[in-house]
Structures are given as structure tokens and as C-alpha cells.
Amino acid sequence: MSNTILVGSQWGDEGKGKIIDVLTGDMDIVVRSQGGNNAGHTIVDGDKKYVLHLIPSGILRKGKICVIGNGVVIDPVALVVEIKGLQERGIKVGKNLLISDSAHLVMPYHRSLDERREALKGKNKIGTTKRGIGPAYGDKAARTGLRMADLIRPDVFKAKLAQRIKENNAVIKGLGGKPINGAKVLAEYTAAAEVLKPFVTNTVTYLHKAMDAKKEVLFEGAQGTFLDIDHGTYPFVTSSNTTSGGACTGSGIAPNRIDTVIGVVKAYTTRVGEGPLPTEEDAIGDMLHGMGREFGATTGRARRCGWFDAVATRYASMVNGVDQLAITNLDGLDGLPEILICTGYRIDGKGPVLDTPPTDAGELARCRPVYMSMPGWMTPTDTIRKYKDLPPKARHYAETLAKLSGAKLFIVSVGPGRAQTIQL
Ligand code: GDP
Numbered sequence: 001m002s003n004t005i006l007v008g009s010q011w012g013d014e015g016k017g018k019i020i021d022v023l024t025g026d027m028d029i030v031v032r033s034q035g036g037n038n039a040g041h042t043i044v045d046g047d048k049k050y051v052l053h054l055i056p057s058g059i060l061r062k063g064k065i066c067v068i069g070n071g072v073v074i075d076p077v078a079l080v081v082e083i084k085g086l087q088e089r090g091i092k093v094g095k096n097l098l099i100s101d102s103a104h105l106v107m108p109y110h111r112s113l114d115e116r117r118e119a120l121k122g123k124n125k126i127g128t129t130k131r132g133i134g135p136a137y138g139d140k141a142a143r144t145g146l147r148m149a150d151l152i153r154p155d156v157f158k159a160k161l162a163q164r165i166k167e168n169n170a171v172i173k174g175l176g177g178k179p180i181n182g183a184k185v186l187a188e189y190t191a192a193a194e195v196l197k198p199f200v201t202n203t204v205t206y207l208h209k210a211m212d213a214k215k216e217v218l219f220e221g222a223q224g225t226f227l228d229i230d231h232g233t234y235p236f237v238t239s240s241n242t243t244s245g246g247a248c249t250g251s252g253i254a255p256n257r258i259d260t261v262i263g264v265v266k267a268y269t270t271r272v273g274e275g276p277l278p279t280e281e282d283a284i285g286d287m288l289h290g291m292g293r294e295f296g297a298t299t300g301r302a303r304r305c306g307w308f309d310a311v312a313t314r315y316a317s318m319v320n321g322v323d324q325l326a327i328t329n330l331d332g333l334d335g336l337p338e339i340l341i342c343t344g345y346r347i348d349g350k351g352p353v354l355d356t357p358p359t360d361a362g363e364l365a366r367c368r369p370v371y372m373s374m375p376g377w378m379t380p381t382d383t384i385r386k387y388k389d390l391p392p393k394a395r396h397y398a399e400t401l402a403k404l405s406g407a408k409l410f411i412v413s414v415g416p417g418r419a420q421t422i423q424l
């Protein structure tokens with residue numbers, strides 16, 4: 001495969017981790033370029049299940065290099081826990097992991113501010129993962145952030161931290177929160193720095209040299225298009241660019257070095273947290289939750305569920321330049337006699353049919369879906385391994401999703417395991 005960006009074309013949790021793990025087999029390097037440990041990417045390898053938050057989903061594959069790029073925000077303590085957790089399970093994390101020296105740090109005051117701001121928003125809360133992501137990116141934009149390069153220089157880190165603790169504690173107190181103990185943070189972060197230091201490098205030059213040597217790179221998106229800070233359902237979004245452009249800025253790789261963009265979608269729609277979700281349908285959520293599915297990989301919250309929204313995914317294909325579509329969780333619809341696909345919106349269910357989502361979240365919340373109906377295939381698909389063996393109605397459904405999304409059908413996934421992947 002050539003240099004490829006993989007993004008979520010919905011509201012996150014599309015199954016990106018599973019698809020990355022499958023595609024890594026043909027790649028040399030996997031790069032995360034945005035987000036932080038708000039992400040939860042699930043990989044099932046035989047009877048073992050892994051949930052990755054900061055480490056790229058290529059880590060389970062031997063001989064592959066994983067890079068945490070400059071655009072990621074890193075909670076160093078959480079990253080150490082993740083590294084040790086994988087090592088304890090026999091997964092090699094050593095020279096195969098590189099961490100950008102310019103990635104920003106998530107600090108305990110970011111988590112505290114995230115929690116306080118959400119509490120103060122009351123019923124208007126975003127429903128964040130409370131991992132401190134928004135305040136960390138806020139500091140980055142305000143030019144008051146601390147970076148990996150600071151963390152691994154003890155004197156620099158100590159001095160900068162003292163100043164940041166002072167300012168942030170004043171804000172936290174003003175918001176009714178408990179001040180952060182600077183000495184405790186210094187001790188915890190210094191210990192994490194010891195572990196992380198060997199991994200830290202200039203990943204931008206590393207990636208360029210590797211690409212010059214014809215290594216093939218897969219960029220692993222976190223979150224999804226409608227959680228993008230610019231293109232999502234603002235303010236119910238995360239704080240980074242989750243769309244394909246974010247992969248370039250978040251890794252230092254120019255757009256003209258990218259060959260392909262893959263969009264991942266579920267065969268239906270899910271969202272965790274607050275904000276508009278036009279096709280939300282409790283009955284679908286009840287069915288999927290009843291099957292033990294659609295609980296958040298990071299927070300365990302039940303995901304909101306609904307029918308496939310082709311208005312949204314078509315827009316996502318446009319913004320990301322999606323060439324190829326990977327559809328996951330097709331098996332989730334195996335038992336349904338009838339399946340709906342949203343092909344348009346009408347505001348308050350009246351007036352003209354919209355074929356692109358309104359950018360205003362309030363207006364999007366008023367959109368009522370216009371559906372087309374398709375017959376279900378009513379056959380288990382989870383043991384099927386070849387595209388031609390899928391029930392004709394399932395193939396027709398997948399092909400319709402791809403057509404409506406304006407992308408070429410590339411993968412159909414019928415279960416969480418590696419083998420349950422049909423590549424066209
Ligand atoms: P990500 O954040 O995009 O990597 O997705 P998550 O891991 O948060 O959520 C996707 C969920 O769907 C995980 O539990 C996966 O194991 C699971 N999954 C992925 N593809 C399939 C599939 O085709 N069928 C089923 N049944 N589960 C899948």
C-alpha cells in the first residue's frame with residue numbers, strides 16, 4: 001500500500017483501530033497525528049482484546065514502527081501505564097515506538113479544568129472524556145503549553161511547571177475546584193519522563209527520511225469527522241482536526257506525499273457524548289446494547305445509536321477526500337428485516353430536503369432524516385470471509401452506502417477479529 005490516511009467518517013468509534021491493525025500488515029510505519037487518550041481503539045487478536053489510547057494501533061504487529069506525532073496531546077503518566085500494560089502482555093514496546101519532541105503534554109490541571117468547565121456547563125455540557133484534551137489544546141493555541149521536549153529536560157520542566165501551576169491554580173480556584181499540588185505533579189511527571197525519554201525524538205525528520213527510503217506510512221485518525229474542531233458539530237466536538245488535513249499538520253508530512261485516504265464508517269451510526277445526531281433511534285441502541293455492543297472503549301458510556309447517515313458521510317468524504325470506504329459492524333444489522341438509510345434532512349421535518357449537514361449545531365439538531373428503506377438479509381455474516389459469499393442484500397446494502405458516500409467500497413468488516421475482514 002502507498003502512504004495512506006485513515007479517518008473516521010462519522011462521530012468516532014467507527015472501528016478505526018481494527019482496520020489499522022489489519023492494514024498494518026502491508027505497511028512499514030503507523031502514525032498518530034492528533035487527539036490524545038480520549039481515543040479508544042479496540043483490536044481483537046484471537047482471544048485477546050487490546051484497547052489503545054495513545055499508542056498507534058500498529059503496535060501489535062512485529063517489525064512495524066509506531067509514531068506518536070507532534071499533533072498529539074500526551075498525558076505522560078497515562079502513556080507510561082499504556083506502555084507497561086502492553087509489555088506485561090508480551091507486546092514489544094521499545095525501539096518500535098517514537099514520540100515527537102514537540103507533542104504537547106496533558107497536565108493534571110487540564111483534567112481538572114475539563115471537569116470543572118463541564119460541571120459548570122450543566123445541561124449544556126459537551127460530554128467530554130474528562131481527559132483534559134480541550135484545555136491542553138487550548139494551552140497549545142495560547143502558547144502556554146508544555147511539550148515533550150520540556151518534559152525530558154528536568155530543569156526546564158521544573159521551572160515552567162511552577163509557573164503554569166501558579167496560573168492554573170488561580171483559574172481552578174475561581175471555578176470552584178481543588179488546587180493542584182505542584183510537588184506531586186513534578187514527582188509523577190519526572191518519573192514518567194525517565195521512562196519516556198528514550199522514545200522521544202524529532203519524528204518529522206524521521207518520517208521524511210523513512211519516506212525517502214520508500215517506507216510506506218499509514219496515518220491513524222482518532223475521533224471522527226463530526227468531532228473535528230473546524231468541521232464537526234461545534235461546540236460538541238473534540239479540540240483537534242480529526243479530518244485528513246490534521247494528519248499532515250500533526251505529523252509534518254506535506255499533502256503531496258499522501259496517496260490515498262480511507263474513510264471508516266460503521267454500517268449504522270453511533271455517537272458518545274452530547275450534541276446533535278439526526279438519525280438517533282433508541283430501538284437500534286437497545287438492540288445493539290442488548291447484544292453487549294456499543295459501549296465506549298475509553299469511558300464505558302453507552303453509545304447513542306441510529307441508522308446510517310449518508311448526508312453526513314457524503315460530507316465527510318468531501319472534507320477528507322475519501323477515496324476508499326471501509327464499512328465495519330455490518331454484522332450488527334444481521335437480524336433486521338428492514339434497514340433505513342438517511343439520504344437527506346428537512347429542518348423540523350418541513351421544507352426543502354438538504355443534502356449537506358447545516359454547520360450550526362442548533363440547526364442540525366432540528367434536522368429530521370429523510371429515509372430510504374432497504375430489505376435486511378436476516379442471515380449471520382460473521383463467519384463469511386469472501387465478498388461473493390455475503391448475502392446479495394448485504395452486498396447491495398454495502399454498495400449503496402459506498403455509492404451514497406461518494407467513495408469506492410474497499411473493506412467490509414463482519415466482526416471485531418482480524419479474520420473477520422473482507423477486503424475487496
Ligand atoms: P475506534 O475508536 O474507531 O477504533 O473504534 P472502537 O474500538 O472504539 O469501537 C469499535 C468497536 O467495534 C470495537 O468494540 C471493535 O472491536 C468493534 N468492531 C470493529 N469492527 C467490527 C465489526 O465488523 N463487527 C463487530 N461485531 N465489531 C466490530
Ligand code: IMO
Pocket residue numbers: 008011012013014038039040041126127128129130131132133134221222223224227236237238239272273274297
Ligand atoms: P476514538 O478515537 C468517540 C467525544 C467525547 C465528547 C467529545 C469531546 O475512539 O474514535 P474530548 O474528551 O475529546 O474533549 O470530548 O468528543 N470523543 C469521542 N467519541 N470516539 C472518540 O475517539 C472520542 N474522543 C472524544 O465523547 O463528545
Ligand code: MG
Pocket residue numbers: 012013014039040041042297298
Ligand atoms: Mg473508540
